[in-house]
């Protein structure tokens with residue numbers, strides 16, 4: 529499995545690249561700049577010697593990835609996806625974008641679509657398996673490969689196979705995936721990022737995360753029919 533990370537030079541993207549590389553996953557770090565892509569490649573290789581990691585310009589990275597993570601600032605998300613859309617056909621795309629209020633980053637400032645992931649859905653080719661994930665994980669914690677991540681990786685989407693792929697990557701990183709439902713739940717996941725920023729500030733912490741209790745094996749939820757539910 530090869531994972532490309534667009535915005536892989538940023539805090540979240542680099543953290544994911546390092547964690548995935550440590551798990552033995554091949555990563556391609558996408559940047560608008562060849563020099564920054566190479567620098568990020570060196571950073572991953574310093575953290576994980578011998579890793580299957582390389583830097584590449586955005587579109588080449590997207591071409592190379594079977595799974596493509598979008599981890600760019602919200603203001604850049606639309607232009608990024610419009611530019612990359614022809615390179616994302618048929619792939620699993622993971623959107624990690626969060627739009628926060630610039631004057632109060634503890635509050636979400638979602639786009640008119642309701643969330644960045646729902647906006648991504650309107651911009652991506654229909655056959656792309658879109659998953660929203662990683663909003664509640666700290667990029668810096670992910671990059672600190674020797675520290676375990678005890679928080680859950682919350683994810684949502686409308687494509688079960690794509691969600692399974694992303695859940696599998698989380699498990700490989702040693703992070704428990706929790707499928708919170710359809711893509712529309714991204715409204716909640718994206719809002720949680722602001723809450724976590726507020727908690728880090730209030731309690732003077734750096735890596736506050738979310739972990740659900742009462743889930744014995746969240747990667748294999750009981751069939752929905754068992755609960756009398758017909759939707760996702």
Ligand SMILES: NC(=O)c1ccc[n+]([C@@H]2O[C@H](COP(=O)([O-])OP(=O)(O)OC[C@H]3O[C@@H](n4cnc5c(N)ncnc54)[C@H](OP(=O)(O)O)[C@@H]3O)[C@@H](O)[C@H]2O)c1
Pocket residue numbers: 534535536537538539540541558559560561564565599600601602603604608624625626627662663664665666667668721
């Ligand atoms: N940081 C976290 O721990 C964290 C946690 C949860 C969610 N998130 C969300 O994940 C996304 C990425 O977060 P981040 O902190 O990693 O962001 P970031 O460091 O601000 O940006 C990530 C990368 O995006 C690229 N970028 C910056 N401005 C751009 C623009 N105008 N157009 C296109 N690309 C641009 C840059 O890469 P190049 O210049 O190399 O192209 C940059 O390194 C954000 O939406 C954030 O809200 C972050």
